[in-house]
Amino acid sequence: xxVIYNGGRLSLPDTLDCGQAFRWQxxxxxxxxxxxxxxxxxxxEGENIIFHCSQEEYDNIWRSYFDxxxxxxxxxxxxxxxxxxxxxxxxxxxxxxxxxQDPFEVICTFILTQNCNIPRIKGMVERLCQSFxxxxxxxxxxxxxxxxxxxxxxxxxxxxxxxxxxxxLLEAARMxxxxxxxFEDIKSGDLDFGRKALQRIYGVGxxxxxxxxxxxxxxxxxxxxxxxxxxxxxELFPGKGPEMFGTEAGLAQQYIFHYIRNRNKDVxxx
DNA sequence: CGCCAGGTTGTCG
DNA sequence: CGACAACATGGC
Numbered sequence: 001x002x003v004i005y006n007g008g009r010l011s012l013p014d015t016l017d018c019g020q021a022f023r024w025q026x027x028x029x030x031x032x033x034x035x036x037x038x039x040x041x042x043x044x045e046g047e048n049i050i051f052h053c054s055q056e057e058y059d060n061i062w063r064s065y066f067d068x069x070x071x072x073x074x075x076x077x078x079x080x081x082x083x084x085x086x087x088x089x090x091x092x093x094x095x096x097x098x099x100x101q102d103p104f105e106v107i108c109t110f111i112l113t114q115n116c117n118i119p120r121i122k123g124m125v126e127r128l129c130q131s132f133x134x135x136x137x138x139x140x141x142x143x144x145x146x147x148x149x150x151x152x153x154x155x156x157x158x159x160x161x162x163x164x165x166x167x168x169l170l171e172a173a174r175m176x177x178x179x180x181x182x183f184e185d186i187k188s189g190d191l192d193f194g195r196k197a198l199q200r201i202y203g204v205g206x207x208x209x210x211x212x213x214x215x216x217x218x219x220x221x222x223x224x225x226x227x228x229x230x231x232x233x234x235e236l237f238p239g240k241g242p243e244m245f246g247t248e249a250g251l252a253q254q255y256i257f258h259y260i261r262n263r264n265k266d267v268x269x270x
Numbered sequence: 271c272g273c274c275a276g277g278t279t280g281t282c283g
Numbered sequence: 284c285g286a287c288a289a290c291a292t293g294g295c
Contacts, residue, residue, distance in 0.1 A: 114277035163291030226276035
């Protein structure tokens with residue numbers, strides 16, 4: 001059972017391993033991951049991206065998750081006109097898409113990102129799922145629910161090895177489980193409303209809130225500024241700020257983030 | 271072995 | 284408000 005996508009602008013490695021999601025793994029002959037309560041395998045043959053699932057599951061879940069109904073070529077063309085440097089970053093990895101992830105999962109995973117590198121983040125997220133997630137198949141677990149996590153303690157969370165982030169995780173879970181985070185209002189509201197609402201969570205500051213808005217609520221104008229983006233902005237767009245990228249700043253941010261981290265990789269390898 | 275990691279909090283000037 | 288240490292842990 002499989003569905004073929006050949007609409008272009010979808011790179012599996014660039015989209016699944018660019019630091020927006022942490023549960024996808026390169027299996028060599030394809031990618032595997034868990035999201036939205038489902039496990040999925042993807043592979044590639046030439047221009048075709050193959051979703052190993054039913055047409056129904058593809059239509060109901062993955063088409064939206066991978067943002068396949070959005071015209072990336074059009075957005076990229078529009079962004080490319082803003083700056084030649086931005087165009088260069090986009091052309092470097094035009095197959096990056098913004099995944100439409102579950103908001104609670106994004107709150108948790110980006111709480112875990114703080115002061116931590118990406119390989120380690122993946123480890124913590126995986127241990128969190130293995131320890132507290134609902135079993136989907138042998139050795140495969142969904143991301144934990146807010147209710148399950150809210151019942152934990154710093155001690156019971158020890159296997160995750162989240163360090164000082166454990167207490168933040170618990171607070172976030174308790175607030176979400178307690179209905180104190182207005183998901184629907186954040187979805188329909190403007191960026192500043194979302195920022196304020198999310199930053200009421202202990203352990204969620206400006207950067208994590210921005211990531212949650214972009215990756216968890218598909219607020220494409222959100223522009224997370226981490227150490228890499230700050231460096232990139234200083235070097236590539238001196239004196240400029242996120243405003244220059246307009247309503248699709250979040251996408252620009254992803255292309256810049258990936259570009260600054262990977263532009264020299266081919267050189268180093270040779 | 272030491273530096274740094276997709277930051278946030280608490281504290282101090 | 285801006286600067287700065289502390290925070291747990293492990294990847295490189």
